Amino acid sequence: MTVLDPVLDALARYDGALASVDADRAVDLVEGLLDDGVDPVTVLVDVIASAQRTVGDRWQRGEWTVAEEHAATAVSVSATEAVARHVRRTPATRGRVVVACAEREWHALPAMIVGTALRANGWDITLLGASTPPVRLSQYLHDLGPDATAVSCSVLGALPTTRRFIEASTAAGIPVVVGGSAFGPDDHRAKALGATAWASGAREAVAAVRSLPTVVPAADPVNGSAAAEQAAMELAHHRLVTSLRERWSLAAQIVTTERLPLDSVHSVAADVVNQALHAVWAALLTDDPRALSHTAAWVADLLAARAVEPTLVGELGRLLARDLRDYPLARALVEHHWTATTGSR
Structure with missing residues (x-):
């Protein structure tokens, strides 16, 4: 044994x-x-x-x-x-870490696990919970003066608010460790957003916090043109979602999901549209087109498990590119990195 x-x-x-x-x-x-x-x-x-x-x-x-x-x-x-x-x-013997989920991130369990792992290693922890507004984080940073901030983000749609967390923390000189599936398999997105360190899991987060510098400079600005397109897309999100749901074969005529059974194919399709647009946000903000190719592969697997025709993934990519005609950087990303994964252009 x-x-x-x-x-x-x-x-x-x-x-x-x-x-x-x-x-x-x-x-x-x-x-x-x-x-x-x-x-x-x-x-x-x-x-x-x-x-x-x-x-x-x-x-x-x-x-x-x-x-x-x-x-x-x-x-x-x-x-x-x-x-x-x-x-x-056992008493906390190290400094204090504020652990939070980015706004729009409702999966609180990963942050709980990371916070508990840090506490097991002697850190005093303040756990802020799910979908913390950046202004609330700023207040806690001001009130507590922690040694570090740890941010959990598992959904691509929360990466813009994660960036605001990083800005708030580094503006106060406090280092930031980020982690979660929204960051992908390496530290590329974390670095692009200005994080001090990236951790692939709770063990790695403990090691990362232990190695952080005492004080950090403010995060560098993100790419101006790409950030501007992402912000404009965020403002137009409802219009873009509605258009895609009305025209994508799998979600045609679905404008609201309020009456859809949670596990129906149409409900899944409605969520997929949101995820596709969030993947574009992520690719723009982090200069990482894998956010799109990985999301397209995820959608293909999700729909295949529900016996949905796989060519509909490619159709969604073409419709998405068409709807992003006012966002040239975003459209180019979709044209080159969504449909290449699905094999239908």
Whole structure:
């Protein structure tokens, strides 16, 4: 038996607790691991976060509904809170870190996991929760004077507000660590937005915070023309979404999702339109066209799992490029990096 076997066994049992929406069982399991001396960060990363990624994959493949995904996430929140109670038994011996989700980022669990991992390593943590407005962050920075800011962002549509977080923090001389799936597989987007450091996960965030400089300069401006187009697109977002939903075959005539069943193909299609436009924002702000190609691949997988004709991904890209005729940089990005992934131009 290897040293990892107890954790792998715990992961399997934890996954069962998520599937049965048994918060008591999940909490008992993680508390048992902690009482047995398993490192809290191992519990957070190799059990809770690992199982939660599987939950997302199941929704992506159409195996779980939105309701099942949300219920499982609530169980993981309870389990993370149990780890947080455990690590708070020991005094904080380092400085203070403010941990927040960018505005429009409603997935609070990753930030909770990172904050708890930092607390386990001796940092005093102030966790601001989901979708924190930049003005609220600025107030906390002023009131608390933390040593660092950690920002979680998993959705591309929150990258513009993440940039505002970075501006607020670095303007006060406070270094910023960013992470989350919206940043992609490396530090390119984080650097483009002016972050001090990027972390691919909770363990990496702990290491990054430990290595931060004491004081940093204000973040450099982002590309002016690209930022201007992104801001203009953001203001026109409702009009662009409505146009795409009316003309894309999969979402035709859907202008509002209020009455759509959460797990219907049309509801998924309505969300895809938003994600496609957010991918353009991200590509503009970070000069990273992978935001588009990765989103197109994600859409293709999402629709394939629901038996939707794959050529509709290419159709969405062509319609998107057409609707962005007033945004030349954005249109060029879509023409070169969306349809190339889907194989239909």
